[in-house]
Amino acid sequence: MTETLLLVLVVVTALAFDFTNGFHDTGNAMATSIATRALKPKAAVLLSAVLNMVGAFLSLAVAATIAKGLVDANVITLEVVFAGLVGGIVWNLLTWLWGLPSSSSHALVGGVIGSVLAAVGTSGVIWSGVVSKVLVPALAAPVVAIGVAATGTWLVARLTRNLPQDLTSRGFRWGQVGSASLVSLAHGTNDAQKSMGIILLALITGGAVPADSGVPFWVIISCAFFMALGTYLGGWRIIRTLGKGLVEIDTRQGMAAETSSAAVIMLSSHFGFSLSTTHVATGSILGSGVGMPGAKVRWGVAGRMLAAWGLTLPAAGLVGAACFWVGHGIGGFLGTTVVFALLVITSTAIWWASRRKPVDHTNVNEAWDEEKGADLEPVAATTGVAGPVSVAPVMAPEAASSSAVAIGAVHADISGSTKEALRA
Numbered sequence: 450m451t452e453t454l455l456l457v458l459v460v461v462t463a464l465a466f467d468f469t470n471g472f473h474d475t476g477n478a479m480a481t482s483i484a485t486r487a488l489k490p491k492a493a494v495l496l497s498a499v500l501n502m503v504g505a506f507l508s509l510a511v512a513a514t515i516a517k518g519l520v521d522a523n524v525i526t527l528e529v530v531f532a533g534l535v536g537g538i539v540w541n542l543l544t545w546l547w548g549l550p551s552s553s554s555h556a557l558v559g560g561v562i563g564s565v566l567a568a569v570g571t572s573g574v575i576w577s578g579v580v581s582k583v584l585v586p587a588l589a590a591p592v593v594a595i596g597v598a599a600t601g602t603w604l605v606a607r608l609t610r611n612l613p614q615d616l617t618s619r620g621f622r623w624g625q626v627g628s629a630s631l632v633s634l635a636h637g638t639n640d641a642q643k644s645m646g647i648i649l650l651a652l653i654t655g656g657a658v659p660a661d662s663g664v665p666f667w668v669i670i671s672c673a674f675f676m677a678l679g680t681y682l683g684g685w686r687i688i689r690t691l692g693k694g695l696v697e698i699d700t701r702q703g704m705a706a707e708t709s710s711a712a713v714i715m716l717s718s719h720f721g722f723s724l725s726t727t728h729v730a731t732g733s734i735l736g737s738g739v740g741m742p743g744a745k746v747r748w749g750v751a752g753r754m755l756a757a758w759g760l761t762l763p764a765a766g767l768v769g770a771a772c773f774w775v776g777h778g779i780g781g782f783l784g785t786t787v788v789f790a791l792l793v794i795t796s797t798a799i800w801w802a803s804r805r806k807p808v809d810h811t812n813v814n815e816a817w818d819e820e821k822g823a824d825l826e827p828v829a830a831t832t833g834v835a836g837p838v839s840v841a842p843v844m845a846p847e848a849a850s851s852s853a854v855a856i857g858a859v860h861a862d863i864s865g866s867t868k869e870a871l872r873a
Contacts, residue, residue: 451782455527456655458785460648462534462792464675467644469541470553471501471679474640476688477550477710477730478632481703481737483813484692487625490683490810496626497633498681504637505645505673518578519558520565520650525573528776529564530651531785535792536560536769542799544757548686548694548808551757552725556765557643558583563766567773587725587758590713591732598709598736605701606741621700628707633680635714636726641676645669685808691730693817694750696738705740706733728758747817 478501479493488496537557544551558579565573609617648668652658658665696702710733714726731754738746775791776784 452527452655455531455782455785456651456657458789459527459531459534459651459655462531462538462789463644463647463651464671466534466538466541466553466557466647467641467672467675468679469538469545470557470640470644471498471676472682472684473541473545473550473553473679473687474636474726475680475684476691477726478629478636478707480688480691480730481698481706481734482625482629483688484698485622485625485700485703486814487622487700487703488629490685490688490813493629494681494683494810496630497636498677500630500633501637501641501680502673502677504634505641505676506669507634507638518582519575520561521573521575524569525565525650525654526568527651527654528785529568529573529773530561530647530654532564532567532773532776532788533557533561533769534647535772535788536563536765536767538792539768539795540761540765542796544761545684545686546799546803547757548690549754549757550687550691550727550731551754551761552587552727553640554643554725554727555583555587555758555761557647559762559765560769561647562762563769564773566766567770568777586717587728590717590725591728591735594709594713594729594732595736595739597713598706598733599740600736601705601709602702602737602740603742605705609701618700621704624704625700625707628704628711631711632707632714632730635711637673637676638715640726641672644672644676648672683810685810685813686803689808689813689815690750690754691734693814694747695731695734696744696746698734698737699741702737702741702744706730706737709733709736 475494475497478497479488482488483490483493534557537553537560540551540556540560541553544556562574562579645664645668648671649658649662649664652665652668653660653662692698698706710726710730713729713733717729731751735746735751738744772788772791776788778784779787
Protein backbone atom coordinates (compact mmCIF):
# COMPACT_ATOMS: atom_id res chain seq x y z
CA MET A 450 0.00 0.00 0.00
CA THR A 451 2.80 2.41 0.90
CA GLU A 452 4.60 1.63 -2.38
CA THR A 453 1.42 2.41 -4.32
CA LEU A 454 0.95 5.74 -2.54
CA LEU A 455 4.56 6.62 -3.25
CA LEU A 456 4.12 5.77 -6.93
CA VAL A 457 1.03 8.00 -7.08
CA LEU A 458 2.97 10.84 -5.44
CA VAL A 459 5.79 10.45 -7.98
CA VAL A 460 3.32 10.53 -10.90
CA VAL A 461 1.62 13.66 -9.48
CA THR A 462 4.99 15.36 -9.04
CA ALA A 463 6.01 14.43 -12.58
CA LEU A 464 2.83 16.04 -13.92
CA ALA A 465 3.58 19.11 -11.80
CA PHE A 466 6.99 19.29 -13.46
CA ASP A 467 5.29 18.97 -16.84
CA PHE A 468 3.08 21.93 -15.90
CA THR A 469 6.09 24.08 -14.97
CA ASN A 470 7.80 22.98 -18.18
CA GLY A 471 4.78 24.25 -20.12
CA PHE A 472 4.69 27.77 -18.70
CA HIS A 473 8.49 27.99 -18.48
CA ASP A 474 8.93 27.26 -22.19
CA THR A 475 5.94 29.06 -23.73
CA GLY A 476 8.26 31.89 -24.71
CA ASN A 477 10.31 29.55 -26.88
CA ALA A 478 7.47 29.42 -29.37
CA MET A 479 5.56 32.64 -28.89
CA ALA A 480 7.87 35.34 -27.51
CA THR A 481 8.79 36.82 -30.90
CA SER A 482 5.22 36.70 -32.23
CA ILE A 483 4.00 38.52 -29.14
CA ALA A 484 6.87 41.04 -29.30
CA THR A 485 6.14 41.92 -32.95
CA ARG A 486 2.37 41.88 -32.25
CA ALA A 487 1.81 39.26 -34.92
CA LEU A 488 -0.40 37.58 -32.31
CA LYS A 489 -2.18 38.96 -29.27
CA PRO A 490 -0.68 37.54 -26.05
CA LYS A 491 -3.69 35.49 -24.95
CA ALA A 492 -4.34 34.17 -28.46
CA ALA A 493 -0.66 33.23 -28.77
CA VAL A 494 -0.54 31.10 -25.61
CA LEU A 495 -3.84 29.41 -26.47
CA LEU A 496 -2.58 28.47 -29.93
CA SER A 497 0.69 27.24 -28.44
CA ALA A 498 -1.14 25.14 -25.83
CA VAL A 499 -3.26 23.36 -28.44
CA LEU A 500 -0.30 22.59 -30.69
CA ASN A 501 1.87 21.49 -27.77
CA MET A 502 -0.79 18.93 -26.91
CA VAL A 503 -0.98 17.69 -30.49
CA GLY A 504 2.81 17.47 -30.76
CA ALA A 505 3.01 15.24 -27.69
CA PHE A 506 1.37 12.42 -29.67
CA LEU A 507 3.70 12.56 -32.68
CA SER A 508 6.85 10.89 -31.30
CA LEU A 509 8.08 8.89 -28.29
CA ALA A 510 11.82 8.74 -29.06
CA VAL A 511 12.75 11.31 -26.40
CA ALA A 512 10.65 9.55 -23.75
CA ALA A 513 12.65 6.39 -24.35
CA THR A 514 15.90 8.35 -23.97
CA ILE A 515 14.85 9.82 -20.61
CA ALA A 516 13.49 6.52 -19.28
CA LYS A 517 16.26 4.19 -20.37
CA GLY A 518 19.23 6.16 -21.67
CA LEU A 519 20.51 8.26 -18.76
CA VAL A 520 20.23 6.27 -15.51
CA ASP A 521 20.17 2.59 -14.68
CA ALA A 522 16.56 1.66 -13.92
CA ASN A 523 17.73 -1.45 -12.02
CA VAL A 524 19.50 0.44 -9.23
CA ILE A 525 17.19 3.36 -8.49
CA THR A 526 14.04 3.65 -6.41
CA LEU A 527 10.88 5.74 -6.42
CA GLU A 528 12.43 7.97 -3.76
CA VAL A 529 15.29 8.74 -6.13
CA VAL A 530 12.96 9.58 -9.01
CA PHE A 531 10.84 11.77 -6.73
CA ALA A 532 13.85 13.72 -5.41
CA GLY A 533 15.05 14.31 -8.96
CA LEU A 534 11.68 15.73 -9.97
CA VAL A 535 11.72 18.12 -7.02
CA GLY A 536 15.16 19.35 -8.10
CA GLY A 537 13.86 20.07 -11.60
CA ILE A 538 10.73 21.86 -10.39
CA VAL A 539 12.58 24.12 -7.93
CA TRP A 540 15.12 25.24 -10.55
CA ASN A 541 12.34 25.84 -13.09
CA LEU A 542 10.48 28.06 -10.63
CA LEU A 543 13.56 30.01 -9.57
CA THR A 544 14.61 30.80 -13.15
CA TRP A 545 11.02 31.73 -13.99
CA LEU A 546 11.02 34.17 -11.06
CA TRP A 547 14.25 35.72 -12.38
CA GLY A 548 12.89 35.82 -15.93
CA LEU A 549 15.73 33.64 -17.23
CA PRO A 550 14.87 31.18 -20.01
CA SER A 551 16.93 28.23 -18.76
CA SER A 552 16.46 24.64 -19.86
CA SER A 553 13.63 22.65 -18.27
CA SER A 554 15.14 19.55 -19.88
CA HIS A 555 18.47 20.04 -18.16
CA ALA A 556 16.76 20.88 -14.87
CA LEU A 557 14.99 17.52 -15.00
CA VAL A 558 18.08 15.58 -16.07
CA GLY A 559 20.23 17.35 -13.48
CA GLY A 560 17.75 16.69 -10.68
CA VAL A 561 17.51 12.98 -11.50
CA ILE A 562 21.27 12.53 -11.89
CA GLY A 563 21.88 14.37 -8.59
CA SER A 564 19.47 12.14 -6.70
CA VAL A 565 20.95 9.01 -8.31
CA LEU A 566 24.46 10.07 -7.30
CA ALA A 567 23.27 10.69 -3.74
CA ALA A 568 21.59 7.30 -3.60
CA VAL A 569 23.95 4.84 -5.30
CA GLY A 570 26.94 6.79 -6.54
CA THR A 571 28.31 7.03 -10.05
CA SER A 572 27.36 3.46 -10.99
CA GLY A 573 23.71 4.48 -11.36
CA VAL A 574 24.40 7.00 -14.14
CA ILE A 575 24.87 5.99 -17.78
CA TRP A 576 27.57 8.57 -18.51
CA SER A 577 27.86 7.76 -22.19
CA GLY A 578 24.16 8.51 -22.57
CA VAL A 579 24.47 11.77 -20.62
CA VAL A 580 27.32 12.93 -22.85
CA SER A 581 25.86 11.88 -26.20
CA LYS A 582 22.19 12.63 -25.53
CA VAL A 583 22.39 15.69 -23.27
CA LEU A 584 25.76 17.48 -23.14
CA VAL A 585 26.67 17.32 -26.84
CA PRO A 586 23.23 18.58 -27.98
CA ALA A 587 23.38 21.28 -25.28
CA LEU A 588 26.58 22.66 -26.76
CA ALA A 589 25.72 22.12 -30.41
CA ALA A 590 22.06 23.16 -30.53
CA PRO A 591 22.40 26.90 -29.77
CA VAL A 592 25.40 27.22 -32.09
CA VAL A 593 23.52 25.53 -34.92
CA ALA A 594 20.40 27.62 -34.20
CA ILE A 595 22.41 30.87 -34.24
CA GLY A 596 23.96 29.93 -37.59
CA VAL A 597 20.70 28.86 -39.20
CA ALA A 598 18.75 31.88 -37.93
CA ALA A 599 21.52 34.36 -38.84
CA THR A 600 21.71 32.99 -42.37
CA GLY A 601 17.93 32.97 -42.78
CA THR A 602 17.57 36.50 -41.43
CA TRP A 603 20.32 37.83 -43.69
CA LEU A 604 18.69 36.27 -46.74
CA VAL A 605 15.27 37.64 -45.82
CA ALA A 606 16.73 41.11 -45.23
CA ARG A 607 18.45 41.03 -48.63
CA LEU A 608 15.34 39.86 -50.46
CA THR A 609 13.06 42.46 -48.87
CA ARG A 610 15.40 45.44 -48.65
CA ASN A 611 13.66 47.34 -51.48
CA LEU A 612 10.09 46.56 -50.42
CA PRO A 613 7.92 48.99 -48.42
CA GLN A 614 8.16 48.33 -44.68
CA ASP A 615 4.40 48.25 -44.10
CA LEU A 616 4.03 45.61 -46.83
CA THR A 617 6.76 43.36 -45.42
CA SER A 618 5.45 43.79 -41.87
CA ARG A 619 1.95 42.65 -42.82
CA GLY A 620 3.22 39.69 -44.82
CA PHE A 621 5.68 38.46 -42.25
CA ARG A 622 3.15 38.79 -39.44
CA TRP A 623 1.07 36.14 -41.18
CA GLY A 624 4.23 34.12 -41.72
CA GLN A 625 4.99 34.34 -38.01
CA VAL A 626 1.65 32.79 -37.14
CA GLY A 627 2.65 29.73 -39.16
CA SER A 628 6.26 29.55 -37.95
CA ALA A 629 5.29 30.05 -34.27
CA SER A 630 2.71 27.29 -34.64
CA LEU A 631 5.40 25.01 -36.03
CA VAL A 632 7.66 25.71 -33.02
CA SER A 633 4.80 24.89 -30.62
CA LEU A 634 4.17 21.63 -32.43
CA ALA A 635 7.89 20.81 -32.33
CA HIS A 636 8.05 21.70 -28.61
CA GLY A 637 5.28 19.19 -27.91
CA THR A 638 7.17 16.45 -29.75
CA ASN A 639 10.22 17.01 -27.55
CA ASP A 640 9.42 18.43 -24.11
CA ALA A 641 6.16 16.68 -23.20
CA GLN A 642 7.95 13.37 -23.60
CA LYS A 643 10.41 14.09 -20.81
CA SER A 644 7.76 13.73 -18.14
CA MET A 645 6.44 10.69 -20.00
CA GLY A 646 9.90 9.16 -19.70
CA ILE A 647 10.11 9.93 -15.97
CA ILE A 648 6.67 8.44 -15.29
CA LEU A 649 7.59 5.36 -17.32
CA LEU A 650 10.79 5.08 -15.27
CA ALA A 651 8.74 5.31 -12.06
CA LEU A 652 6.26 2.69 -13.27
CA ILE A 653 9.12 0.32 -14.15
CA THR A 654 10.81 0.95 -10.81
CA GLY A 655 7.56 0.41 -8.90
CA GLY A 656 6.88 -2.84 -10.75
CA ALA A 657 3.68 -1.53 -12.34
CA VAL A 658 4.88 -2.29 -15.90
CA PRO A 659 7.60 -4.57 -17.34
CA ALA A 660 11.10 -3.21 -17.91
CA ASP A 661 10.66 -3.37 -21.69
CA SER A 662 7.28 -1.62 -21.63
CA GLY A 663 6.40 1.30 -23.88
CA VAL A 664 4.73 4.49 -22.65
CA PRO A 665 1.09 3.77 -21.66
CA PHE A 666 -1.57 5.85 -23.40
CA TRP A 667 -2.85 7.38 -20.14
CA VAL A 668 0.66 8.69 -19.48
CA ILE A 669 0.83 10.27 -22.94
CA ILE A 670 -2.52 12.05 -22.65
CA SER A 671 -1.88 13.17 -19.04
CA CYS A 672 1.50 14.69 -19.88
CA ALA A 673 0.11 16.33 -23.01
CA PHE A 674 -2.73 17.91 -21.02
CA PHE A 675 -0.59 19.29 -18.19
CA MET A 676 2.00 20.62 -20.62
CA ALA A 677 -0.76 22.38 -22.55
CA LEU A 678 -2.31 23.77 -19.36
CA GLY A 679 1.00 25.25 -18.25
CA THR A 680 1.56 26.67 -21.73
CA TYR A 681 -1.83 28.39 -21.73
CA LEU A 682 -1.24 30.07 -18.38
CA GLY A 683 1.89 31.53 -19.94
CA GLY A 684 5.33 32.17 -18.47
CA TRP A 685 5.05 35.89 -19.05
CA ARG A 686 8.30 36.79 -17.28
CA ILE A 687 10.31 34.61 -19.65
CA ILE A 688 8.26 35.65 -22.69
CA ARG A 689 9.19 39.23 -21.86
CA THR A 690 12.92 38.47 -21.61
CA LEU A 691 13.02 36.53 -24.89
CA GLY A 692 10.75 38.91 -26.80
CA LYS A 693 12.07 42.27 -25.55
CA GLY A 694 15.34 41.68 -23.73
CA LEU A 695 17.64 40.04 -26.27
CA VAL A 696 16.93 41.82 -29.55
CA GLU A 697 14.60 44.57 -30.72
CA ILE A 698 12.99 42.24 -33.18
CA ASP A 699 10.86 42.86 -36.27
CA THR A 700 8.55 40.47 -38.11
CA ARG A 701 11.22 39.34 -40.58
CA GLN A 702 13.58 38.39 -37.77
CA GLY A 703 10.74 36.77 -35.84
CA MET A 704 9.75 34.49 -38.67
CA ALA A 705 13.37 33.54 -39.40
CA ALA A 706 14.03 32.75 -35.70
CA GLU A 707 10.88 30.66 -35.29
CA THR A 708 11.44 28.69 -38.49
CA SER A 709 15.03 27.94 -37.46
CA SER A 710 13.91 26.78 -34.00
CA ALA A 711 11.27 24.45 -35.42
CA ALA A 712 13.70 22.85 -37.86
CA VAL A 713 16.37 22.16 -35.22
CA ILE A 714 13.90 20.87 -32.60
CA MET A 715 12.12 18.51 -35.00
CA LEU A 716 15.41 17.11 -36.24
CA SER A 717 16.47 16.51 -32.64
CA SER A 718 13.19 14.78 -31.79
CA HIS A 719 13.59 12.49 -34.80
CA PHE A 720 16.95 11.25 -33.49
CA GLY A 721 15.77 11.03 -29.86
CA PHE A 722 18.02 13.76 -28.47
CA SER A 723 16.83 15.26 -25.18
CA LEU A 724 17.30 18.73 -26.62
CA SER A 725 16.76 21.98 -24.74
CA THR A 726 14.17 23.88 -26.74
CA THR A 727 15.14 26.94 -24.68
CA HIS A 728 18.72 26.79 -25.97
CA VAL A 729 17.47 26.46 -29.53
CA ALA A 730 14.93 29.30 -29.28
CA THR A 731 17.40 31.64 -27.59
CA GLY A 732 20.08 30.81 -30.14
CA SER A 733 17.64 31.48 -32.98
CA ILE A 734 16.64 34.87 -31.55
CA LEU A 735 20.30 35.82 -31.11
CA GLY A 736 20.97 34.65 -34.67
CA SER A 737 18.15 36.85 -35.97
CA GLY A 738 19.91 39.83 -34.37
CA VAL A 739 23.34 38.85 -35.70
CA GLY A 740 22.00 38.33 -39.22
CA MET A 741 19.99 41.56 -39.46
CA PRO A 742 22.12 44.55 -40.56
CA GLY A 743 21.98 47.30 -37.96
CA ALA A 744 20.14 45.21 -35.35
CA LYS A 745 21.12 45.60 -31.69
CA VAL A 746 21.83 42.52 -29.57
CA ARG A 747 21.89 42.91 -25.78
CA TRP A 748 24.86 40.71 -25.00
CA GLY A 749 24.62 41.47 -21.28
CA VAL A 750 21.21 39.75 -21.13
CA ALA A 751 22.60 36.89 -23.23
CA GLY A 752 25.49 36.52 -20.76
CA ARG A 753 23.11 36.16 -17.82
CA MET A 754 21.22 33.47 -19.71
CA LEU A 755 24.47 31.65 -20.48
CA ALA A 756 25.39 31.69 -16.78
CA ALA A 757 21.99 30.21 -15.90
CA TRP A 758 22.48 27.49 -18.51
CA GLY A 759 25.82 26.54 -17.01
CA LEU A 760 24.34 26.36 -13.51
CA THR A 761 21.22 24.38 -14.42
CA LEU A 762 22.59 20.83 -14.33
CA PRO A 763 24.66 21.20 -11.12
CA ALA A 764 22.10 23.39 -9.30
CA ALA A 765 19.18 21.07 -10.02
CA GLY A 766 21.45 18.14 -9.16
CA LEU A 767 22.29 19.62 -5.76
CA VAL A 768 18.60 20.16 -4.99
CA GLY A 769 17.80 16.62 -6.10
CA ALA A 770 20.60 15.19 -3.94
CA ALA A 771 19.56 17.27 -0.92
CA CYS A 772 15.94 16.14 -1.27
CA PHE A 773 17.01 12.51 -1.41
CA TRP A 774 19.16 12.90 1.70
CA VAL A 775 16.30 14.56 3.61
CA GLY A 776 13.74 11.96 2.56
CA HIS A 777 16.09 9.02 3.11
CA GLY A 778 17.23 10.41 6.47
CA ILE A 779 13.67 10.56 7.78
CA GLY A 780 12.86 7.29 6.06
CA GLY A 781 9.85 5.66 4.41
CA PHE A 782 6.76 7.34 3.06
CA LEU A 783 6.97 9.95 5.83
CA GLY A 784 10.29 11.19 4.47
CA THR A 785 8.87 11.55 0.96
CA THR A 786 5.84 13.37 2.35
CA VAL A 787 8.09 15.83 4.19
CA VAL A 788 10.02 16.55 0.99
CA PHE A 789 6.74 17.05 -0.88
CA ALA A 790 5.57 19.49 1.80
CA LEU A 791 8.85 21.41 1.48
CA LEU A 792 8.29 21.56 -2.28
CA VAL A 793 4.81 23.03 -1.80
CA ILE A 794 6.12 25.62 0.68
CA THR A 795 9.02 26.59 -1.59
CA SER A 796 6.77 26.87 -4.65
CA THR A 797 4.29 29.05 -2.75
CA ALA A 798 7.10 31.34 -1.54
CA ILE A 799 8.45 31.75 -5.08
CA TRP A 800 4.99 32.53 -6.42
CA TRP A 801 4.43 35.07 -3.65
CA ALA A 802 7.75 36.76 -4.47
CA SER A 803 6.71 37.00 -8.13
CA ARG A 804 3.62 39.03 -7.15
CA ARG A 805 5.83 41.93 -5.99
CA LYS A 806 6.56 42.83 -9.62
CA PRO A 807 3.98 40.97 -11.70
CA VAL A 808 4.37 40.46 -15.43
CA ASP A 809 1.36 39.29 -17.43
CA HIS A 810 -0.29 39.67 -20.82
CA THR A 811 -1.07 43.33 -20.13
CA ASN A 812 2.54 44.49 -19.75
CA VAL A 813 4.65 41.81 -21.42
CA ASN A 814 5.43 44.15 -24.34
CA GLU A 815 6.50 47.19 -22.32
CA ALA A 816 9.77 48.72 -23.57
CA TRP A 817 12.88 47.09 -22.10
CA ASP A 818 14.77 49.33 -19.70
CA GLU A 819 18.49 49.19 -20.50
CA GLU A 820 19.73 50.08 -17.02
CA LYS A 821 17.28 48.08 -14.92
CA GLY A 822 16.53 45.21 -17.24
CA ALA A 823 13.04 43.85 -16.99
CA ASP A 824 12.11 45.68 -13.78
CA LEU A 825 8.73 47.36 -14.02
CA GLU A 826 7.10 49.71 -11.55
CA PRO A 827 3.41 50.60 -11.22
CA VAL A 828 2.46 54.07 -12.44
CA ALA A 829 -0.72 55.88 -11.48
CA ALA A 830 -3.41 56.24 -14.11
CA THR A 831 -3.87 59.81 -15.38
CA THR A 832 -7.23 59.40 -17.09
CA GLY A 833 -9.33 59.97 -13.99
CA VAL A 834 -11.08 56.67 -14.66
CA ALA A 835 -10.66 53.84 -12.21
CA GLY A 836 -9.01 50.83 -13.76
CA PRO A 837 -6.21 48.28 -13.37
CA VAL A 838 -2.73 49.52 -12.57
CA SER A 839 -0.55 49.73 -15.65
CA VAL A 840 3.22 49.46 -15.80
CA ALA A 841 6.00 51.33 -17.47
CA PRO A 842 9.80 51.15 -17.61
CA VAL A 843 11.55 52.58 -14.58
CA MET A 844 12.71 56.15 -15.19
CA ALA A 845 16.31 56.99 -14.37
CA PRO A 846 16.75 59.59 -11.57
CA GLU A 847 18.32 62.15 -13.94
CA ALA A 848 15.45 61.79 -16.38
CA ALA A 849 12.95 62.04 -13.54
CA SER A 850 14.54 65.30 -12.32
CA SER A 851 14.49 66.75 -15.82
CA SER A 852 10.87 65.75 -16.26
CA ALA A 853 9.94 67.35 -12.95
CA VAL A 854 11.60 70.64 -13.97
CA ALA A 855 9.84 70.58 -17.33
CA ILE A 856 6.47 69.87 -15.77
CA GLY A 857 7.02 72.68 -13.24
CA ALA A 858 7.84 75.12 -16.01
CA VAL A 859 4.73 74.15 -17.99
CA HIS A 860 2.61 74.43 -14.84
CA ALA A 861 4.00 77.92 -14.13
CA ASP A 862 3.37 79.01 -17.69
CA ILE A 863 -0.21 77.76 -17.60
CA SER A 864 -0.80 79.42 -14.22
CA GLY A 865 0.54 82.76 -15.56
CA SER A 866 -1.66 82.53 -18.63
CA THR A 867 -4.69 81.80 -16.50
CA LYS A 868 -4.04 84.85 -14.29
CA GLU A 869 -3.71 87.13 -17.34
CA ALA A 870 -6.96 85.81 -18.70
CA LEU A 871 -8.72 86.47 -15.40
CA ARG A 872 -7.42 90.07 -15.31
CA ALA A 873 -8.77 90.62 -18.81
